[in-house]
Each structure stands twice: as C-alpha cells, then as structure tokens.
Amino acid sequence: MTNNGLAEPRRTLTLRDVSEASGVSEMTVSRVLRNRGDVSPATREKVLEAAKALGYVPNKIAGALASQRVNLVAVIIPSLSNLVFPDVLSGISAELEETGLQPVFGVTNYSAEKEEAVLYEMLSWRPTGVIVAGLEHTDAARAMLENAGIPIVEIMDVDGTPVDSVVGISHKRAGLEMARAIVKEGYRKIGFLGTKMPYDHRARKRLEGFEAGLAEAGIELTDREFYSGGSALQKGREMTEAILARNPDLDFIYYSNDMIGAGGLLYCLEKGIDVPGQIGLAGFNGVDLLEGLPRKLATMDACRHEIGRRAAAIVAGRSETGLVGGERVELTPVLEPGDTIHRK
Amino acid sequence: MTNNGLAEPRRTLTLRDVSEASGVSEMTVSRVLRNRGDVSPATREKVLEAAKALGYVPNKIAGALASQRVNLVAVIIPSLSNLVFPDVLSGISAELEETGLQPVFGVTNYSAEKEEAVLYEMLSWRPTGVIVAGLEHTDAARAMLENAGIPIVEIMDVDGTPVDSVVGISHKRAGLEMARAIVKEGYRKIGFLGTKMPYDHRARKRLEGFEAGLAEAGIELTDREFYSGGSALQKGREMTEAILARNPDLDFIYYSNDMIGAGGLLYCLEKGIDVPGQIGLAGFNGVDLLEGLPRKLATMDACRHEIGRRAAAIVAGRSETGLVGGERVELTPVLEPGDTIHRK
DNA sequence: TTGAAAGCGCTAACAC
DNA sequence: GTGTTAGCGCTTTCAA
Numbered sequence: 166m167t168n169n170g171l172a173e174p175r176r177t178l179t180l181r182d183v184s185e186a187s188g189v190s191e192m193t194v195s196r197v198l199r200n201r202g203d204v205s206p207a208t209r210e211k212v213l214e215a216a217k218a219l220g221y222v223p224n225k226i227a228g229a230l231a232s233q234r235v236n237l238v239a240v241i242i243p244s245l246s247n248l249v250f251p252d253v254l255s256g257i258s259a260e261l262e263e264t265g266l267q268p269v270f271g272v273t274n275y276s277a278e279k280e281e282a283v284l285y286e287m288l289s290w291r292p293t294g295v296i297v298a299g300l301e302h303t304d305a306a307r308a309m310l311e312n313a314g315i316p317i318v319e320i321m322d323v324d325g326t327p328v329d330s331v332v333g334i335s336h337k338r339a340g341l342e343m344a345r346a347i348v349k350e351g352y353r354k355i356g357f358l359g360t361k362m363p364y365d366h367r368a369r370k371r372l373e374g375f376e377a378g379l380a381e382a383g384i385e386l387t388d389r390e391f392y393s394g395g396s397a398l399q400k401g402r403e404m405t406e407a408i409l410a411r412n413p414d415l416d417f418i419y420y421s422n423d424m425i426g427a428g429g430l431l432y433c434l435e436k437g438i439d440v441p442g443q444i445g446l447a448g449f450n451g452v453d454l455l456e457g458l459p460r461k462l463a464t465m466d467a468c469r470h471e472i473g474r475r476a477a478a479i480v481a482g483r484s485e486t487g488l489v490g491g492e493r494v495e496l497t498p499v500l501e502p503g504d505t506i507h508r509k
Numbered sequence: 510m511t512n513n514g515l516a517e518p519r520r521t522l523t524l525r526d527v528s529e530a531s532g533v534s535e536m537t538v539s540r541v542l543r544n545r546g547d548v549s550p551a552t553r554e555k556v557l558e559a560a561k562a563l564g565y566v567p568n569k570i571a572g573a574l575a576s577q578r579v580n581l582v583a584v585i586i587p588s589l590s591n592l593v594f595p596d597v598l599s600g601i602s603a604e605l606e607e608t609g610l611q612p613v614f615g616v617t618n619y620s621a622e623k624e625e626a627v628l629y630e631m632l633s634w635r636p637t638g639v640i641v642a643g644l645e646h647t648d649a650a651r652a653m654l655e656n657a658g659i660p661i662v663e664i665m666d667v668d669g670t671p672v673d674s675v676v677g678i679s680h681k682r683a684g685l686e687m688a689r690a691i692v693k694e695g696y697r698k699i700g701f702l703g704t705k706m707p708y709d710h711r712a713r714k715r716l717e718g719f720e721a722g723l724a725e726a727g728i729e730l731t732d733r734e735f736y737s738g739g740s741a742l743q744k745g746r747e748m749t750e751a752i753l754a755r756n757p758d759l760d761f762i763y764y765s766n767d768m769i770g771a772g773g774l775l776y777c778l779e780k781g782i783d784v785p786g787q788i789g790l791a792g793f794n795g796v797d798l799l800e801g802l803p804r805k806l807a808t809m810d811a812c813r814h815e816i817g818r819r820a821a822a823i824v825a826g827r828s829e830t831g832l833v834g835g836e837r838v839e840l841t842p843v844l845e846p847g848d849t850i851h852r853k
Numbered sequence: 854t855t856g857a858a859a860g861c862g863c864t865a866a867c868a869c
Numbered sequence: 870g871t872g873t874t875a876g877c878g879c880t881t882t883c884a885a
Contacts (some may be wrong), residue, residue: 177635177658179878180654195880203854220656224854225633226579227878229570230861234880245598251589258616267630270614272602286611289569291521312564314521321522398801428801457772459779523862534872547870571862574877578864731864 178326187215198223200250204504229291238266238480239287241297243275244366248424248452249469250298253320256473264481266293275364281306288313294480296473300325301366316490318476321467322367323495330492331474337366337374339465339498343419343447343458344378346500350507352417352445354387355379358404359421361393368421371449375419388412392425401428409444423448426462427455430505434459446505451498461503470497522565531559542567573635576630576851583631584612585641587619587708590795592768594642595812597664600817601640608825610637619708622671625650632657638824642819644669645710659660660834662820666711667839674822674836680711681718683809683842686790687763688722690844694851696761696789698731699723702748703765703775705737715793719763732756736769745772753788760788767792770806771799774849778803790849805847812840 770792
C-alpha cells in the first residue's frame with residue numbers, strides 16, 4: 166500500500182471533508198453526489214471538483230442506514246463450477262444493469278445448512294430482494310425468507326410451493342417429455358446416468374418425470390448409476406462404459422447433464438458404437454460450451470439466462486406481468502434433438 | 510410474500526425488540542448475538558430464545574457503521590463464463606471460510622471502465638480488502654486502490670507493477686517455457702491461436718513470452734489468429750481448420766486456452782491427423798473439466814485455486830510470509846505434457 | 854436553492 | 870456481568 170508520500174495517518178474521507186474543501190454544506194454536497202434535488206450549476210461544479218480532487222468515495226453503509234435503502238440484490242446459488250449458474254448470473258446482471266441495483270452472490274455447495282447460513286448473512290445486509298435457486302430450504306431458511314418483507318424469487322424449478330415468486334422450468338416435465346421423445350423414436354432399453362441425488366433436487370425431479378414418461382409406454386428404466394465429484398467428462402466416459410458392460414443391449418442413455426453426456430458420446434464414438442443407430446444419447450442443459458463436439462448431443466435448454474433475467478426483473482419491480490408479488494413464471498424448455506436421438 | 514396471517518404492518522425487527530422481549534438491555538443482547546464479552550449463561554439463554562422466537566436478523570449496516578468494521582472482501586474478476594475464475598473464487602471462499610470474512614464478487618467483462626465502476630461501488634461499502642484480477646487498471650481505478658487504505662491484492666499475473674500485494678504466475682514465463690519445450694521436441698513451423706488481444710492482457714503476455722522463446726532458437730511464429738465470442742470448442746475447430754489450410758506444413762499449434770485447444774484436438778483426430786507426430790498441440794490453464802478427452806491435451810496449470818487461496822490469506826492477514834503489505838507471491842505453473850507434445 | 858437538526862440501528866467506551 | 874451514553878456518516882425533514 167502506498168502512503169502517497171505523506172506522513173499524516175490516513176483516515177477515510179467523509180462528506181464533511183468535501184464540504185470543507187468546497188465551502189458548501191454537507192447536505193448540499195450529498196445532494197450533488199446523489200443527483201437529488203435542485204442544486205445550482207455553480208455549486209454543483211465546485212462540489213464535484215472538490216470530491217474528485219480529494220478522491221472521495223461515499224460511504225454506502227452510512228447512506229443505507231440513513232435512507233433505509235440498499236441497492237443490493239442477494240443471489241444464492243449452489244455452485245459456480247456447475248456451468249449452469251454463470252449463465253443465470255449473467256441474465257441477472259444484464260437485467261439489473263440499468264436499475265441501480267447490484268447483485269451479490271452467495272454459494273451454498275448444495276448444502277441446505279450452508280444455504281441457511283448464507284441467507285442469514287445476506288439478509289443482515291438488508292438487501293432489496295433475494296433470488297435463490299430451488300424451492301427446497303431448511304425450515305429456518307424458509308421462515309427467514311417469509312419474514313424478510315422483501316421480494317423473494319426462487320429460481321430454476323417450479324415443481325413445488327414457492328415462498329413468494331418463482332421463475333423456472335418444470336424439471337419433472339422436462340424429464341417426461343424427454344422420455345416421450347425417446348419412446349417415440351423406438352428406444353426401449355433405457356438407462357440413466359446422473360449426479361448423486363440428495364443434493365440435486367432438480368436432477369431428481371427430471372429422473373422422476375423421465376420414469377413417469379417411460380411408464381406411460383409400459384417401460385421401466387433398465388439401469389441407472391449416480392456419481393459425485395471428479396471431472397464430468399471423464400465420469401461420463403467411465404459410467405457409460407460401466408453401464409454398457411452391465412447391459413450390452415442398452416439402446417438409450419439419458420444423462421443428467423450435458424457434460425457427462427459429452428463424455429459418454431466421446432466414449433461411444435471411440436468404441437465405434439453407432440450413435441444414434443445402436444444407441445441414442447441425450448443430456449440436459451443446452452450448454453453451448455459443448456458446441457463443437459464431433460456430433461451434437463441431444464439436450465433440452467434449461468433457459469438459464471432467461472430465468473436470471475426474469476427473476477431480476479421481478480426484484481427490480483419491472484416484471485412484465487405487472488404483478489406485485491407471488492408471481493409464477495414457468496418457462497418451457499425445448500428439446501434440441503441434435504444428432505444423437507433420431508434413428509434414420 | 511406471506512404476511513403470517515397478521516394484520517399489523519411489518520417492520521423489520523431491531524435489537525430493541527429483542528431487548529424488550531427478553532427483558533435484557535440492548536447492549537447485552539448485542540453482546541450475546543456477537544459472542545462478545547462475558548454474559549451469564551442464564552441471560553444468554555433468555556436472549557437467544559427471544560431472538561429466535563421473533564426471527565430477529567441483525568442489521569449489519571448499522572453494526573458496520575458503529576464498529577467501523579465490515580466483514581466483506583471485494584473480489585473483482587473479468588468474467589464468470591471463463592472457466593478459470595470459478596476456481597479462483599473457490600480458492601478464495603475456502604481460505605476465507607473460517608475467518609468470518611465474506612467474499613463479494615463483481616464482474617467487469619474485461620472492460621477497464623466497468624472495472625472502475627465496479628470498484629467504486631464496492632469500495633463505497635468499505636470492504637476489509639480487495640482482490641482484483643490483473644495489474645492493468647484505469648488511472649482512476651489505480652488511484653482508488655492506492656487510497657483505499659486497505660489490503661489490495663492483484664491476482665493471476667505478476668508481470669507488472671502492483672499497487673500493493675500480488676499473487677499469480679508470470680504469463681510471459683509460461684509462454685517462454687512452453688516455447689522452449691516445443692522447440693526441444695523438434696517442432697519448427699509453429700502457429701498461435703488465441704483470444705482477441707486488447708482485452709486479455711494475460712493471453713497477450715503469454716504470446717509475447719512464447720515468441721521470445723521461439724526467438725531464442727531463431728524461430729519466428731509462422732501464423733496466428735485471434736477470435737472473440739462464440740463457443741470456444743467450436744472456434745478451436747474452425748480456427749484450426751483455417752490455419753492448417755493456410756499453412757499445410759504447420760507442425761505445432763499453441764492455443765491461448767484449453768477449450769479452443771480441445772476443439773483443435775478433436776478436429777485433428779477427426780481428420781486423421783497424427784497428433785503429436787505430424788502436429789503437436791498445447792493449450793493453457795489445466796482445466797480439469799477437459800479430462801476425459803480422447804487424448805490429453807498438453808497444457809500448463811495456471812494455479813487458479815492456489816492463487817485464490819493465497820490472495821485471500823493475505824487479505825485475512827494469515828499470509829504464510831508474515832509480511833504486512835506489498836507481498837509478492839509468484840507461483841510456478843508446471844508443464845503438463847499430456848499426449849500431444851512428445852514425439853516418439 | 855441551501856442549511857440545520859434529528860436520527861437510522863448498532864457498538865465502543867466507560868460506569869456501575 | 871450489565872447498563873448508559875455518545876456517536877459512526879450519512880439522509881430525511883423542515884425551515885429559511
């Protein structure tokens with residue numbers, strides 16, 4: 166840290182310093198710095214000059230306490246390494262861009278207890294609103310959300326009972342429709358490879374919907390396997406090898422995300438397995454990171470950016486619906502069949 | 510938002526409410542809630558019970574103003590979609606876990622102006638410290654950092670003059686060593702494919718170091734191309750095809766990141782090009798997301814998690830070096846040759 | 854258009 | 870071990 170060459174001990178500047186430097190009252194300085202109320206151009210000029218010369222940075226802590234307004238939106242997500250969330254966050258940032266609101270991110274690592282702790286921490290900063298992934302919370306977390314007195318938007322998932330507003334897709338339905346599409350193509354011996362369940366409610370719901378969809382055609386899932394940790398691409402490879410070893414006659418694998426699906430696809434291509442003739446494959450998310458694979462994996466877009474955008478709009482009070490609270494926005498993911506699902 | 514079935518207008522609770530509910534002074538309530546000072550177990554119990562029953566959430570804004578202490582660490586990075594940064598953030602989170610400090614993230618989209626704005630916004634919350642990616646800032650941003658009076662840690666890169674502390678690797682050296690390794694393997698007609706430069710200083714520095722390394726052996730870069738936007742895997746494919754079309758005798762391609770490198774690798778394998786016999790490939794970052802490719806791409810680990818961890822340690826005052834400020838931590842990335850660089 | 858007074862909800866410092 | 874007092878640096882409100 167440099168000390169600017171000065172010997173005086175450093176103190177952070179206050180409005181008072183700007184006031185003294187410019188010969189204008191603190192109140193007027195405050196008005197200028199916030200663009201509030203009428204201030205004569207001359208005064209305005211003087212103040213801005215002084216503030217800039219001093220390098221004054223306002224203290225939002227004091228400002229927030231006095232005004233009872235905080236321009237922060239708490240955003241709580243399970244993970245950053247899951248490719249899904251950066252997209253959601255970018256949707257949120259984009260929508261908030263011009264509103265003066267600022268997103269603040271917290272990560273729970275898929276733990277309900279951690280979520281509760283993060284939520285408590287964030288609420289103690291009295292944000293303008295909360296955007297939180299998922300509908301499953303501890304009782305205490307739910308109570309905090311209900312009592313916060315600010316807009317709460319639960320995102321990603323609509324299968325459940327929201328605290329206030331909700332923006333997402335039905336993962337049950339996503340699984341269901343994938344099952345129907347697969348059955349229609351004639352696949353019958355079907356396996357599922359996914360993430361370890363208890364922590365990933367949305368993947369669980371997709372699987373439930375998927376099994377329900379198969380059941381409609383009188384089909385039962387032939388085999389399934391779950392993983393946690395490790396490189397997703399690698400896991401996709403390994404699990405695909407394992408499930409095919411156990412079930413040589415499998416004709417379809419549904420993956421709980423695109424990354425493990427991509428691993429499976431690469432494995433099959435290497436082994437010379439005919440995709441989608443001998444075996445069909447599908448993932449979930451519509452991760453565009455994966456465009457550029459030798460073959461395009463069938464998937465279903467999770468509407469990540471749009472979910473973030475709509476959720477932020479609700480918090481910002483710019484929601485398209487015009488409702489005040491308790492909104493329900495269900496987006497519809499579309500099947501992207503790619504090259505791994507249609508039999509010729 | 511539910512209203513709990515009560516008709517009274519909702520007001521957020523204060524210490525005073527807990528004080529009245531428990532029959533204990535505000536000050537003692539405050540002590541209990543912060544685990545500060547001696548409080549008798551009986552009083553303690555009463556207070557915690559009342560706080561819990563009411564659903565009291567402390568107001569950190571008021572607390573921070575009164576105590577002049579804020580448990581926030583500002584973390585400023587260029588992007589979330591670049592796979593590099595989630596790893597850095599997880600290193601920061603991990604190190605901060607037990608310190609009571611909380612990271613708050615801001616994103617600049619590789620724009621120096623946006624960085625300046627984000628920095629101003631964050632400094633106005635008077636964080637305990639700042640961790641910011643890169644050494645290149647606007648003059649105003651640099652001035653703010655110098656005058657903030659808190660620990661500043663610039664990360665990722667050590668090639669330049671830091672404001673205060675710095676934790677990173679030398680991208681110049683990374684490029685240089687990659688060049689030496691390649692030359693040693695006998696490659697001579699070498700191309701570079703990378704991100705559009707002006708926004709990505711670290712990629713630029715790697716290229717500079719790389720060219721310097723080639724120059725040591727009297728070699729000049731045969732061709733180069735830059736991209737921006739789009740799916741990295743796809744871009745890697747397309748650019749590889751293009752550069753090989755222009756230079757059929759190219760025997761090595763150095764990519765500015767692993768994702769486009771992976772795209773190039775997939776392209777070459779599909780075309781039946783002998784890698785690394787006919788052509789060698791290398792990327793940068795050591796992204797473990799890519800483990801599971803048909804062949805392991807040569808790369809150099811960017812020490813992302815460790816950079817985050819060390820930077821956070823400095824802000825938290827737990828740095829291993831014991832210095833107070835102005836630390837310089839240069840980590841050494843190691844070449845991971847993988848399968849795409851050694852000629853038999 | 855500008856200024857003065859009061860207070861946001863909490864904690865430091867000191868008294869008891 | 871517990872309470873009292875005086876602010877933290879701003880903005881609200883109201884007066885000039």
